[in-house]
Amino acid sequence: MKFLFSPDFSKINTNTVLEALGQAFFSLSLGMGVMATYGSYIRKSESLGQTAISVSLADTLIAILAGLAIFPAVFAFGLEPGQGPGLVFITLPGIFNQMAGGYYFAILFFFLLVIAALTSSISLLEVVVAYFVEELKIKRNKATWLAAGIMSLLGVVCAVNPFVFDLFDKTSSNILLPLGGLLIVIFVGWFLGKKVVREELEADGKVAFYFRIFIPVIRVLAPIAIAIVFLHGLGLLKF
Numbered sequence: 071m072k073f074l075f076s077p078d079f080s081k082i083n084t085n086t087v088l089e090a091l092g093q094a095f096f097s098l099s100l101g102m103g104v105m106a107t108y109g110s111y112i113r114k115s116e117s118l119g120q121t122a123i124s125v126s127l128a129d130t131l132i133a134i135l136a137g138l139a140i141f142p143a144v145f146a147f148g149l150e151p152g153q154g155p156g157l158v159f160i161t162l163p164g165i166f167n168q169m170a171g172g173y174y175f176a177i178l179f180f181f182l183l184v185i186a187a188l189t190s191s192i193s194l195l196e197v198v199v200a201y202f203v204e205e206l207k208i209k210r211n212k213a214t215w216l217a218a219g220i221m222s223l224l225g226v227v228c229a230v231n232p233f234v235f236d237l238f239d240k241t242s243s244n245i246l247l248p249l250g251g252l253l254i255v256i257f258v259g260w261f262l263g264k265k266v267v268r269e270e271l272e273a274d275g276k277v278a279f280y281f282r283i284f285i286p287v288i289r290v291l292a293p294i295a296i297a298i299v300f301l302h303g304l305g306l307l308k309f
Contacts, residue, residue, distance in 0.1 A: 073145065074137050088302040089244075095299070096243040098129055101250030103197040114273040119280065143169075158183070195221065244303030252296045259289035 095101055112121070140162070144150075147168050149161055162179065166172035195217055202213035228235040258267060264285060271278035278284070301307035 071138075071142070073141055074134075085302070085308065088299055091295075091299045092244040092248065092303055095247040095251060097133070098126065101247040101252075101254060102194075103201075103250075104193055106254075107197045107200050108193070115275075117274040117276060118271055119278060191221070240303075245300065248296050248300035248303055252293060252300055255288050255292045255296065259285070259293070 099105055109118075112118070140157070143165050144157075144161055147165050149164055163176060166176035166179070169175065195214070198217040198221070199210065199213045202208040202217060203210050206213075208216070224238075228238055267285070267288075268278065268281055271281060271284070298307060
């Protein structure tokens with residue numbers, strides 16, 4: 071609990087914040103095609119503002135619960151906390167080896183991890199499939215197999231080569247996602263038009279009371295903030 075909720079602020083600097091923002095892009099899928107694709111499936115009766123807040127809060131809550139479940143076990147067995155693949159594939163198996171019934175807990179944990187990865191893969195697969203079907207006019211079954219095959223091959227390469235995995239991870243989290251987010255806010259803020267934006271925000275029949283703040287944020291503040299994260303991810307901006 072102390073490790074999670076008593077941070078050492080002396081170790082927090084601008085680079086730490088920018089890395090955290092890059093992680094937020096990845097965790098919330100901001101800048102991904104999945105946001106645009108799934109957003110097109112949302113009913114008009116759904117509130118975009120409330121949905122955005124709900125997703126953000128749920129993502130943060132799950133992250134906190136995961137930390138409360140994992141890190142106490144890590145320290146209880148005298149291990150050092152890690153991050154990313156190191157925590158999942160090195161630290162946690164070490165814990166399972168030391169605990170009673172750890173073999174069965176390990177099977178259950180990695181089974182649930184596979185389910186989590188599979189559900190995420192399905193959501194990301196839909197983006198490519200939707201493009202193949204709507205733009206290239208490929209039948210959905212064929213598009214699904216084609217996209218799944220390409221993604222599986224890339225996934226195998228990442229799984230067997232740590233360098234490729236780290237490259238894909240850093241490139242997507244710190245470069246591609248901020249770039250996608252930057253292009254999206256520029257398009258929504260400057261090219262989509264205030265009228266269209268307002269109609270989408272108020273499609274559920276409720277007045278978007280935050281609209282006056284939303285426009286300057288999406289036009290000025292958000293592009294500047296995302297551009298800083300993007301340049302930091304490229305290594306062009308350091309503090």
